[in-house]
Amino acid sequence: MKELNFKSPTFFERLRGMLGVDFYRLFHTPMFYIFLAIAAVIPAMILGTMGMENPQTGTVAEPLYTNTWHIIAAETPLYVVNNIADYANMNMVFIFGGIMVSIFIGHDYKSGYVKQLFTTHAKKQDYMLSKTIIGAFSMACMCITYLLGAVGGGLFAGTAFEVNVGSLVIAVISKMIMSLGWASLYTFLNIIFRRYFGVSIVSCFFFGTGILIIGAAAVFGNNAILNIFLYGSSVYACLSSSVLTLIVCLICSAAWTAVYTVAGTRILSKCDVY
Amino acid sequence: MNAIEIKGLTKNFKEKQALCGLDMTVPVGAIYGFIGENGSGKSTTEKIICGLIHKSSGTVKLFSKDHTDPEIRSQMSALIEAPGCFPNMSVWNNMMLQAANLDISNAEQEVVKVLKLVRMEGAAGNKYKNCSLGMKQRVGIAMALLGNPKLLVLDEPINGLDADGMRIMREVLTDISKTGATVVISSHILGELEKIATHYGIIKGGKMLKEMTAAELEADCRTYTALQAKDMSRAKAILSCKYSHVEEDESGYIRVYDTVTPEEIVCYLYENGIIITEIGKAKIGLEEYYIDLMKGGK
DSSP, X not given: XXXXXXXXXXXXXXXXXXXXXXXXXXXXXXXHHHHHHHHHXXXXXXXXHTTOBOTTTXXXXXXXXXXXXXXXXXXXXXXXXXXXXXXXXXXXXXXXXXXXXXXXXXXXXXXXXXXXHHHHOOOHHHHHHHHHHHHHHXXXXXHHHHHHHHHHHHHHHXXXXXXXXXXXXXXXXXHHHHHHHHHHHHHHHHHHTTXXXXXXXXXXXXXXXXXXXXXXXXXXXXXXXXXXXHHHHHHHSOTTOXXXXXXXXXXXXXXXXXHHHHHHHHXXXXXXXX | OEEEEEEEEEEEETTEEEEEEEEEEEETTOEEEEEEOTTSSHHHHHHHHTTSSOOSEEEEEETTEETTOHHHHTTEEEEOSSOOOOTXXXXXXXXXXXXXXXXXXXXHHHHHHHHHHTTOGGGTTSBGGGSOHHHHHHHHHHHHHTTOOSEEEEESTTXXXXXXXXXXXXXXXXHHHHTTOEEEEXXXXXXXXXXXXXXXXXXXXXXXXXXEEHHHHHHHSOEEEEEEEXXXXXXXXXXXXXXXXXXXXXXXXXXXXXXXXHHHHHHHHXXXXXXXXXXXXEEOOHXXXXXXXXXXXX
């Protein structure tokens, strides 16, 4: 009889395989392109339509933004939301990202793909990491299309473009870094509600809006302590960002990614797959 | 070495005990027919082997190592319920994704090889959702075969297939066994299983009722003389006077289980004025053996 040899795949071999599949799937998922388009259209639409004349009354609505970059982020960290203009910024892509991750993980369970996967891949952390990375990548892509949409909308509406370029770049990069933390949260939520697709999407939407932090800010005010949370750090990445902002976002995103990945891995390891 | 060695396996789902001290031994290279009624614990056992559900107690060893060992798990594969394909992708793309997932270096050649093995090379361009049930099952098996797994667990792979589909599947499974892989197949279609299995395990109520090789089954399956006569009731009564084990089966044949030749029976009945219209030697198959065993018979 032939001798049986078993070779254990390394962490990178395992993750490379899983990521390869997930990236292929992402680029072949129509919803990804739809969200990229939505992320571009929303700022363009807000900027492009504001200040338009109402044909019935002849009045012109007061513009929400006088500066194009305000649709990317506020001038200073505003955890307390007073009007819709304070809320409508690049952080919206994190809501779309949540839906993307839900669709992805929902498909994995619905198709029976996880059964195949977990039969050959014993390490559940690989799955958590792969989904987190793919979710973060899709949200980072949405950040870019959001930025392009904002520039297009600003040019069309003729709003101002004055900004500290360095701070703007740091703000956008920081928000892209925050994508990782958000993606890990969504992956975690989808693991908890893996048998209830609808609940997964709703929970991602709920947390993605940052309503809990906005609520906390309403009570405690614009307090820097809120930066320890994902939404707080995402808001902290504003148009007055500095290197400190980048560091805070990096630490916050990495820390929450670690927490959610460990927690998600634990749940996956303890629970049965049906 | 055994590919699977299970001892005292239990699994509780809240109040329900799905497995109660199951023992199971599957030798390396075997095609193990795993048989049992619905709800007897077949799928639960298979899912535990695959690491999809957790055992309550007992030991599960694959190739002498714990079944959760990543080294072992990377060398096994399964088709449990759905094949895990993405419906809007082609068969080829689904296969390539699985190859990428397993980090197979020469993916294209491997995919072509397994698609040929399952007779699906001509349908590789079809969208998965447009495939027939039989084709989907074969794609599932092809996916499970990628990376030359040493252990393959197939849950009801021939269910819902038409006669041609079953024939192809039988050929495929026979070809797989030639690669040296150990295969565990659960199925209700015992006639088909009998044609390919080298070992059997019969499970009832979460316990292994019997494990045996195909040769042991062959030896265990009793031969009998089946006959039909013009006057069946009289023939049965007369035969019962001389032979100890005579019964009428569901298809209207009288069966004589005693060691006797058909010629002897013909002569005996002729002497008693009974005309035989049909007679021959037969053997009970796996299906009957299984039913007998389930009823508590020998």
